[in-house]
Amino acid sequence: VAAMEGAVWVVVEHEGGQEKPVAHELLSEARKVADSLRRELHAIVLCREPGDLGKRLTGHPDRVVFLQSPFLAEYSADGYTAALHSAWQQRKPTLILSSSSLRAMDFMPKLACRLDTGMVSEATALSVTEGGSIRVRRPTYGGRFYLEVEPNRSPPWIVAARPRAFARTDGDRQAEIEMVAVGIQDSDIRARTMERVSRQGAAMDLTEASVVVTGGRGMKGPEHFGLLGKLADLLGGAVGASRAVVDSKWRPPDEQVGKSGRVVSPSLYMAFGVSGAVHHIMGMDTSKFVVAVNNDPKALIFNYADYGIVDDLFQILPELIKAIRSAK
Numbered sequence: 001v002a003a004m005e006g007a008v009w010v011v012v013e014h015e016g017g018q019e020k021p022v023a024h025e026l027l028s029e030a031r032k033v034a035d036s037l038r039r040e041l042h043a044i045v046l047c048r049e050p051g052d053l054g055k056r057l058t059g060h061p062d063r064v065v066f067l068q069s070p071f072l073a074e075y076s077a078d079g080y081t082a083a084l085h086s087a088w089q090q091r092k093p094t095l096i097l098s099s100s101s102l103r104a105m106d107f108m109p110k111l112a113c114r115l116d117t118g119m120v121s122e123a124t125a126l127s128v129t130e131g132g133s134i135r136v137r138r139p140t141y142g143g144r145f146y147l148e149v150e151p152n153r154s155p156p157w158i159v160a161a162r163p164r165a166f167a168r169t170d171g172d173r174q175a176e177i178e179m180v181a182v183g184i185q186d187s188d189i190r191a192r193t194m195e196r197v198s199r200q201g202a203a204m205d206l207t208e209a210s211v212v213v214t215g216g217r218g219m220k221g222p223e224h225f226g227l228l229g230k231l232a233d234l235l236g237g238a239v240g241a242s243r244a245v246v247d248s249k250w251r252p253p254d255e256q257v258g259k260s261g262r263v264v265s266p267s268l269y270m271a272f273g274v275s276g277a278v279h280h281i282m283g284m285d286t287s288k289f290v291v292a293v294n295n296d297p298k299a300l301i302f303n304y305a306d307y308g309i310v311d312d313l314f315q316i317l318p319e320l321i322k323a324i325r326s327a328k
């Protein structure tokens, strides 16, 4: 029990029996943090049935803990909060780490509130201080500055990190698997899912894609986004959109990149006909490599691009698709 107390926890998000790729990034980084803090690392999975997730999560954690309840068959913020709170009471983890996905932003602040502690979201780096506390780096003012945050309270510390902020590494640790029945009651869950509607053609979660191909108003109309889809498919990426595009109903809201949309950090971000307004930049400026195509040489997007092409995107896009096809 002593080792189980004070562990570093990674809350694993999963859907349809599959963990999200970000879980491996978090476990890789959390391993280093747990080692520096001399703590165990536990992967925490909330579910009804564990399936084969235990096998797939092994490598970095010392333990994979399944918090099980019939009320966790469907995600709910109340169910997750109640289960994590109840497990916290038993085990008192030092650090609870999740991704800053839309779902985690639903339940993690509730958990922080219930534990009467603070929370840092959108973390892009984590380290352990000499004093044995943690230091979290996160962007602020739309990515123009970084903040280094240290908790001024004793644990638990609660941190949500950006997908793709940390590299996934391999580990050879054999995790112990543990099943814990958590006592959640029907009355704990005040809001529940009545129906799931999945959008046709939503191939990939934008925030987890390693390539994002975004179209702005320069795409001229919804009918041209097929070209971007082709390019995204060839590169194994996802299609994004500027707000102007979403407001014009050319693309659905879940594709919007920016301050009021999604924050993405792909290895490659390609922007076609996007002007580069600050509200857009806020959603993509941690991308590793940026390519912009715009026929206005003064477009702001070029300030953020590693490669800029000043030309008509309708000339460039088909050529690019052709070139990548033949290179493949």
Ligand SMILES: Cc1cc2nc3c(=O)[nH]c(=O)nc-3n(C[C@H](O)[C@H](O)[C@H](O)COP(=O)(O)OP(=O)(O)OC[C@H]3O[C@@H](n4cnc5c(N)ncnc54)[C@H](O)[C@@H]3O)c2cc1C
Residues within 6 Å of the ligand: 215, 216, 217, 218, 219, 241, 242, 243, 244, 245, 256, 257, 258, 259, 260, 261, 262, 272, 273, 274, 275, 276, 277, 278, 279, 280, 283, 293, 294, 295, 296, 299, 311, 312, 313, 314
């Ligand atoms: C509170 C607030 C929140 C916001 N949140 C977001 C957000 O989350 N995401 C977001 O994107 N925006 C957001 N915005 C809006 C943002 O300020 C911009 O208005 C928006 O990003 C502009 O979209 P755009 O670049 O597609 O369009 P435009 O600014 O109209 O730019 C179109 C670009 O396409 C180029 N172009 C045109 N034709 C061609 C061609 N044939 N070939 C090549 N280039 C061409 C033009 O030169 C131009 O640069 C927000 C605004 C506010 C006030």
